Amino acid sequence: MIIPLEHVLLFSLILFAIGMVGVLTRRNAIGILISIELLLNAVNVNLVCFSRVSEDPMAGQMFAFFVIALAAAAAAVGLAIVVAIYRTRNTVQTDEIQLLKW
Amino acid sequence: MVTANLAYLIPLFPLLAFVINILFGRYVKDKACWISVGASALSCGIAWPLIVGVIGGTTYHHDFAWLALGGVDLKFGYLLDPLAATLLFVVTLVGTLIQIYAIGYMKGEARFSRFFAYLSLFMFGMLGVVISDNFLLFFMCWEVMGLCSYLLIGFYSEKDSAANACKKAFLTTRVGDVGFLLGILALFTLAGTLSFAELHDAVELNRDSQLMITVTALLLFCGTIGKSAQVPLHVWLPDAMEGPTPVSALIHAATMVAAGVFLVARAYPLIEASAQAAQVIAIVGTVTALTAACVALTATDIKKVLAYSTISQLGYMVAAMGCGAMVAGIFHLMTHAFFKALLFLGAGSVIHGTGTQDLREMGGLFPKMKSTAWTFLIASLAIAGVPPLAGFWSKDEILLAAHQYGNLYYYALSLTAFLTAFYMFRLFVLTFLGKPRNPDIHAHESPKSMTGPLWVLAVGSILVGLPGSFLAHNWFQDFLNRGHEVEHPVNYTVMITSIALGLAGIALAFLLYRGGLGMGEKLARSLAWPHRVSMNKFWIDEAYAAWLVRPWHALARLLFGLDAKVVDGAVNGTGAGTLGGSRVSGWFDKYIIDGTVNFIAAFTQFCSDIFRLFQTGFIQNYLLIVFAAVVFILYFGIR
16 A cells, blocks of 8 residues: 555654644753654655655665764764753753853 | 453453352352452453553554454454543543442342442443444443443332332433434444444545434434433433442443443544534533533432432533534543542442431531541532532533533533532532431441542542643643644633632532521522422423323323233134134034934944844744744745
């Protein structure tokens, strides 16, 4: 059974929306990082999905692997930053970290 | 001629003394007098051998170029001819004696050293005048004397009368000096030389420009009118008696005022060439002699009497010059220097002894001040023209010249001679004879340093006339007229008249004042009008005050007002204008320029205040905005 393209795109959209809402609303830095993973995965789904209908199916899948690799690196850096912030400010709640405020 | 060049040192010694006394007066203190006297004595020591040389027949002359004016050199130098030698003798001798006298007279005064500094400066000026060989140097030294006269008249400058007197003297003589300076310029234009030695030839060459000669002579004579106190500029001399008495004797009787007569003698070639100028000079001299004698009749201040007597005698000399008897004028200058200096020093001695200058308070001083009284008597006899004292011979010469020149002059001068004898013995009798009129005055004789010079001058007053008398075959006249043979007529009528007039004056004075002031006052009442004229000095001071000083003051006030209103107004207006302008400019700066700058700053801040609200610091806000923006761009971009 072939899942229709629209369904997959809809699923990807929902996943991206959930991730976006998570990024914008979570107060916990770890939560935000997890939400970013969701966003990236939504994109991956999109890439894989479009690769099926493209003339060069391998390109989309290769792209998805790169994104996964970069996501792992980004998550590592992000976690490192969170740990560093926790050490200096004793919290990971973003509403308590307003260093950029005017 | 190497030794003759020492003549340059004659005036320089007193100048050196002046410099020492004025700069180091506070250190030399009471020794200042010895520096001045010593300098004068050194001048004598150089001058007298030279005078002897001149008498022996030489003329010392040396000059050097001082200033090159185009093609003409202005030369400075000295000229010692018989004329200069005569004056040099008088000035060095009388000057030194009076300075010795001043040691006693000024003892204990404040500013003692300054007084002697001024005296030395005066000696420098006077000796410079005497030995200078041209009009320019003459004029410079002449002005130095004028300055000293001013300084010394105002020596007691804390007294208002002295301060005013010195101002008056300076300003009045200045009027004459302006004429003198113009005369020098005119002479330079006319003759192209200022040298005394070349003057005679230069005038001969320009004989044709008669008018110019007359004008030049009269302009030069202006200097004499001012300095020698001739009518109408004589008013300063009586007031000049505010100065210390030695000053009156030295400067305002014996030497400086006589320098005017010397000037006429130096300019004599010009006067000989112009009959009109000579006549003006004779008239001025005669009028001065007569009016001053009239005023002297009623003066009650001992020094004022002598001051008017000085003016009168100077008038005599000037009149002699005008009458063509230059030698007689210089002769009288010399004799007058001795007896008038003696009179003033005697008066100073009296003032020193009694503490008053008012004749009405004196009287009966003869037994108390023997030296002063005897020498004063000798001087009075000399000035009254009693033979064989000095004044007789010189006065007789002048009367003789006037007799030849014109009857009117002769009568006026003879009358003056009578008046002179009268007022001098009025002075003598009121001072020394009779009974003391003020019991509070305890007179005492003056110290030796004062009476010493008196006696030397008294001897001089007796003897200096003799070289010019027929007893000595008119040696003095031949000396001055060297090279020209002149007749020496002896006119017994004139001589006997003059003796008779002198004796009559003396007798009348004894008669009137022997018993004190009573008879004189009675006479004054019966001759009220002439007495008032004499008492008020012909109202000349008042006339000057009304017609010269008052308009001048009015003009000064007007100009002051003009200054205050217009000139100051303009300055203040400019100031106020600038102030107003700066206020406007300041306002513009503050509100427009600064306003613009501040507005820009404030506007920027206002905007920043709004825009910084976006800077929440919540990372998610930023992300939301980025997201919204991406959605927005995608939405419109794709469409």
